[in-house]
Amino acid sequence: MQYSKILMDHFKNPRNQGELKSPDGVGEVGNPVCGDMMKIYIEVDKNKKGEEIIKDIKFQTLGCGAAIASSSMLTEMAKGKTIEEALKITREQIAEKLGGMPKEKIHCSVLAAAGLKKAVADYRGETFTEDLEEEEHAHC
Ligand code: FES
Secondary structure (H helix, E strand, O other), X not given: OOOOHHHHHHHHOOOOEOOOOOOOEXXXXXXXXXXXXXXXXXXXXXXXXXXXXXXXXXXXXXXXXXXXXXXXXXXXXXXXXXXHHHHOOOXXXXXXXXXXXXXXXXXXXXXXHHHHHHHHHHHHOOOOXXXXXXXXXXXX
C-alpha cells in the first residue's frame, strides 16, 4: 500500500511540531515494537461551559515518517477539544484521517494516541497505565 497524500503532507509539513514552554502536561512514550519515542505537550484551559479543553498541543517525535504524520494529525484532531473528547481519539481514527496506513505501519500510530493520554494523566497527577505492548498485540 502506498502512503496517502494526506499522510505524506503531514510527514513533510508536520503541524504543531516542537515543545510548549510551560506545558500543563507532558506525555513521553516509547514504541515497544521499534523503540521510537514521542513526547506530547498540552496546555489546558476552560471553555465557556467551564469544561477543560486542550488549548494548545505540540509534539516531538523521534521516529519514522508514519509516526510523525500520526503525531501531526493527532494534534490537529485534539486541539480545541475538551479533554474528555480528546481522550476518545483512537489510533484507528488517526490512521483513518491520514487516509489509511500500510498494515506494517499500523503500530506507528500507537504512540500518538498513547502520548496524549499520558500527557493528560500527567496533567491530572495520575499514572498512565496503558500497556502499549499488549495493545499492539491485540491489533496484530
Ligand atoms: Fe517506529 Fe514507525 S517504525 S514508530
